[in-house]
Amino acid sequence: MTSPRFDLLFENSPISLQLFAPDGRTIKVNSAWKKLWNLQDEYVENFILKEYNVFSDPVLTHKGTIEYFHRAWKGERVELPTFTYDPAFNGKVGRKRITRPLLCPVQDGEGNLIEVLLINEDITEQQEEFETKDFLAGVAAILLESIDYQKTLDHLASAAIPYFTDGCIIDLIKDGEIHRVVTKHLDPAIAEIMKQLGTRIPLQNSNHVSTRVIQKGKPLLIKKVESEVIKTNAFNDEHARLVALTGLKSGLSVPLSIRGEVIGAIHFWSNSDRKNFDDGDIKIAQEISRYAALAIDNAHLYREAQQAISQREDFISIASHELKTPVTALMLQMEIIQSVLRDQGPLDSVTLNKISAGASRQLDRLSRLIDDMLDLTRVYRRKLVPELTMSADFKQIILQSISRFSEQLESSRIQLTSDLSEGCIVQCDPYRIEQVVTNLITNALNYGLKRPIEIGLYRTNKKAVCWVRDCGVGIAKKDHERIFQRYERVQSATDGRGLGLGLFISRQIVDEHHGKIYVVSELGKGSTFFIELPMP
Ligand code: ADP
Numbered sequence: 001m002t003s004p005r006f007d008l009l010f011e012n013s014p015i016s017l018q019l020f021a022p023d024g025r026t027i028k029v030n031s032a033w034k035k036l037w038n039l040q041d042e043y044v045e046n047f048i049l050k051e052y053n054v055f056s057d058p059v060l061t062h063k064g065t066i067e068y069f070h071r072a073w074k075g076e077r078v079e080l081p082t083f084t085y086d087p088a089f090n091g092k093v094g095r096k097r098i099t100r101p102l103l104c105p106v107q108d109g110e111g112n113l114i115e116v117l118l119i120n121e122d123i124t125e126q127q128e129e130f131e132t133k134d135f136l137a138g139v140a141a142i143l144l145e146s147i148d149y150q151k152t153l154d155h156l157a158s159a160a161i162p163y164f165t166d167g168c169i170i171d172l173i174k175d176g177e178i179h180r181v182v183t184k185h186l187d188p189a190i191a192e193i194m195k196q197l198g199t200r201i202p203l204q205n206s207n208h209v210s211t212r213v214i215q216k217g218k219p220l221l222i223k224k225v226e227s228e229v230i231k232t233n234a235f236n237d238e239h240a241r242l243v244a245l246t247g248l249k250s251g252l253s254v255p256l257s258i259r260g261e262v263i264g265a266i267h268f269w270s271n272s273d274r275k276n277f278d279d280g281d282i283k284i285a286q287e288i289s290r291y292a293a294l295a296i297d298n299a300h301l302y303r304e305a306q307q308a309i310s311q312r313e314d315f316i317s318i319a320s321h322e323l324k325t326p327v328t329a330l331m332l333q334m335e336i337i338q339s340v341l342r343d344q345g346p347l348d349s350v351t352l353n354k355i356s357a358g359a360s361r362q363l364d365r366l367s368r369l370i371d372d373m374l375d376l377t378r379v380y381r382r383k384l385v386p387e388l389t390m391s392a393d394f395k396q397i398i399l400q401s402i403s404r405f406s407e408q409l410e411s412s413r414i415q416l417t418s419d420l421s422e423g424c425i426v427q428c429d430p431y432r433i434e435q436v437v438t439n440l441i442t443n444a445l446n447y448g449l450k451r452p453i454e455i456g457l458y459r460t461n462k463k464a465v466c467w468v469r470d471c472g473v474g475i476a477k478k479d480h481e482r483i484f485q486r487y488e489r490v491q492s493a494t495d496g497r498g499l500g501l502g503l504f505i506s507r508q509i510v511d512e513h514h515g516k517i518y519v520v521s522e523l524g525k526g527s528t529f530f531i532e533l534p535m536p
Contacts, residue, residue, distance in 0.1 A: 002028075016099070016120040022073070022113045024055040036122055037085070038094050059085070072103035072116050082123070098127040132284060135163050139291050149299035150181065156292050157184040160268070164284060167194060167246075167269030170292065171210045172256070178210055178264070185246075185269065193246050194269070200238065207235040209253050213265040219254045219282050252277040254285045258297045266292060315487045319499055322369055326362035333359050372501040376486075379508045384432065388513060394424040394433070394464045394533065395457055401437040402455065405445070414445060415452040424457055424464035426533045432509045433533070436517070439502040440468040440529045447527070448472035464533050471526040480519050 002010075010017055016033040020026055026048050034044060060066045065080060072078045080101040087094035099120040106115040142155045157168035167185035171178050180198030185191035205211060213220050222229055225248045234240035249270050256264040266289045270277060277285075333355055340347060347355075378384045398420055409416050426433070437455075444453045448470035457466045475483065482488045484507045489500035503517075510517040514534055521527035 016122065018118040018120070020054060020116040020118065022115070024053040024069075024073075026052055026054070027115065033120070036097060036099070036120060038087070068101075068103060069116075072105050073113060075105050075107060075111065075113060077105065078103040082127070083120070096124070097122065098124045131163075135159075136284070136287055136291075139288055143291060143295050143298070147299055147302050149296045152295040152299075153182050153292055154184070156288060156295070157182045160288055161186050164281070164288070165252075165268040166271045166275065167191070169194060169198070169267040169269065170256070170264065171198075171214075171267070172264035172296070173214065173262075177204060178208075178214065181264075187271070190246050190271065193242055197239070197242050197246075200242070205235045207233070209233060209251075209267065210265045213253045213255050214262050217255050217257065217262045219252065219285065221253075221277055221279065221282060222251045223276055223278060225249055225251055247271045250276040252281055252285050254282065254289045256289045256293050256296075258293045263293070263296065311487050315499070318487070318489075319369070319373065322499055323366065326365045326369075329362045330359055330366075333362075369499060372499055372505060375505045376501055379505065384505070384508055384512055388427050388429065390428065390430065391425050391536075392428055392430040392433070394426050394466060395420045395422060397428075397430050397434050398437050398455060398457060398466060401434045401441060404438060405441055408445065412445070412450065414448070414450050416441075416455065417452065418455040418457075420455070420457040421459055424459050425535060426464050426513075427536055428513055428533060429509075433513070433531075436506040436509050436531060437466065437468070439506050440531070443502065443529075444468055444470035444472070444527075451526075459535065462535050464535050466531045466533075467528050469526065469528040474523045474525045475519060475521040475527055476523045480521065483519070484517070 010019070010028065011030050013030055014032055016036040017028075017030045018026060018033055019028040029044060029048065034041070039048070054060065054069055055066065057066070060069065063083075065083065068078045068080045080103065083099045083101050084096065085099070086096045100123050102119045102121075104117045104119065105113055106117060108114055139156060139159050142152060142159060145155065146152050153170050157170060160168050161184060166187075167190060168182065169180065169184075170182035172181050173179075180195075183191055183195045183198060185194055202208075206215070209220060222233070227244065230240050230243050230248070234243060246269070249272060251267065251269060253265055253267045255262045256266055266285065268277065268281075268285055337347065337355060340351070375384065398418070402416065402418065405416070408414075441453070441455070449472040451471040454469045455467070456469075457464065459465070479488075483500075484503045486504045487500045488504070507517050510531060510533070516532040517530065519527055519529050
């Protein structure tokens, strides 16, 4: 029944074709068919064309597909459901194939069946792409489940098994060390060995896969893990023994990064020949790693936002408390004036002087608190220091600041001495630098236990260094950095001395001058604050 033209078309068709005789035997297959099922010519000649009969095919019977063949043999054109052939079903090695089959009966003029043509369109890649998309969409959905990233990472690892991998490990860097945070495997016994790998083997070893992937920031694919590969990649015998015990056949590791910074690694673990990782899997692994990184990032951002909210709430309560104190004092003074005026008539100049001095002090405090709050908003808008175009004598700035305290120093009898070098010319905004010095002197007065205060200025190595020393309460080492952060106060929140903003704003100002501000102090032994500004 064939012609040269039919033979040519049949053989060269890119779609798999198989021609059956009415009794179910195979008459002919084309090369696309051999490629699809990965079968050798010899096997085709000796078995398929000689012995094979579609009606006794175990796979078709097992899958219930044979019914469609019966219908085609009765003369019906039949579209079969998608057909999946996994060579492992017959104990064979090879890629899983997915096809869309169509059975076309060939009849003579009288309606008698002559042949049946089976057309199999290979849709493996399309289908796998679809399945992968579906799988990744499922993985992405996990991100919405919880804000607890440990839970999310656990779910992510479980979701990748068994579709993408047999086992999954997630390592994260915490405080400069690699920590194993997730270990999952299809087989609980292997999961147990994988856990031992995480606890008994030091992750910091530079030969460790995790360390290598994190350091290089690149995926590491070991397509086929043989005992030699284990030996070269293990860093000691115990490591090699445990890896071999897991029955690892193929491995794929990818870095986990957030905004360009590598924060860990994910390892995928295959124990069967069927699931050997290849280059195409790197993309999927990277996508899973991107979701894991997103989960971690979301959790961090959420925690930071919560902290910021609670800090702001604390700040509002401290600020209201601090603002209320001078306002209450002012109101009290007003009440005194009114009651004296009512009971005793006009006030004499001595009393007036005293009351107005007290009121000025409270107003001064109020205005400093309000300035601090305004500066905080300027820090957010990065508008604290306009331009550093002015050259100024640091000594004059310090003297100007000291002069502001003359009355307070006199009335409180606190001694303040200074030793200020000449010629410390700095490029700065003098108003802002004076604000920093004033803040340090205010703190020395507040926390200096009324003991003498010293202020110095000297130049060294293209730098002008100003220091303010008190002999007061001092600051514990652990708080040295913390006090420069927003709203941080070592003293109790109710001691009515400030908003915990002075040093934060001072640091922003000095930073914008490309300088440094820091403290040297010990609890109970006083503090020395340093301001270093570059000199041109
Ligand atoms: P505040 O307005 O609360 O004083 P600052 O930012 O100026 O805020 O200071 C932050 C905290 O640092 C203070 O609450 C105080 O606990 C501590 N501190 C600052 N200066 C000194 C100092 N000279 N001696 C001891 N503690 C200090």
